[in-house]
Amino acid sequence: METRPSILRYTAVAVIAAIVGGALVYVFGGPGDVKSLEDKNTALKVEVDRLTATLAEKEKAGAKAAGELSERQRAVDELEKRSKALAAENDALKKKLESLGEKVEASAAEREALARKLGATGxxxxxxxxxxxxxxxxxxxxxxxxxxxxxxxxxxxxxxxxxxxxxxxxxxxxxxxxxxxxxxxxxxxxxxxxxxxxxxxxxxxxxxxxxxxxxxxxxxxxxxxxxxxxxxx
Incomplete structure (x- = not known):
């Protein structure tokens, strides 16, 4: 899919070609049309300069937008990476918490058994x-x-x-x-x-x-x- 700057470039070329084509018609129209042709050539140059400047601005804006898009993509990638790391850390902490819970339960059972033993033999x-x-x-x-x-x-x-x-x-x-x-x-x-x-x-x-x-x-x-x-x- 062509980018917006490329489309603008093709549009500018088409406009220039149309204007040049019209100028050639006037060339072949006769000597009396020379002044009109010069005026149109001047207008053509002004239009070409305007379109060239517009095209340059659009290309600059497109490059800036592409750079911003690249920066945003890098930020998204970094966020995804951090999200995965946090998820892994969360899983590890969850497993550790489960392990500690099991140890606490085992310790409580041992204390109860010891208390029963001391109560029976005290x-x-x-x-x-x-x-x-x-x-x-x-x-x-x-x-x-x-x-x-x-x-x-x-x-x-x-x-x-x-x-x-x-x-x-x-x-x-x-x-x-x-x-x-x-x-x-x-x-x-x-x-x-x-x-x-x-x-x-x-x-x-x-x-x-x-x-x-x-x-x-x-x-x-x-x-x-x-x-x-x-x-x-």
Missing amino acids: RTLEEAQARAAELNKSYETLLAEKTTLAERVAARRTELESTKKALEEAQSEVARLMGARGIYTVQNGDSLSVIAAFFYRDGLRWPDIFKANSFLISHPDLIYPKQVLIIPQ
């Missing part, structure tokens, strides 16, 4: 201390038997480990109910002051440990290796 502080004291006594007895009854080592070892595990769980429950820091298994060479220095950087805090474990030990020096103690805050 004990009062006194009950937990009594249970820990009983297990501590059994554990102490088994340790003594282990050193004197070598022939029963294998069977006793299993029982010993089982009782130790139960004691650790019981002491952990006591520690939780007391709001303590946790539990600690006594090592060879330990004393309450050594343990206090290790946990608090202050050996003079050994009475705090003794008080927290008073339901297990009757004297601060009567602790033994592998005994499980509560470490208060």
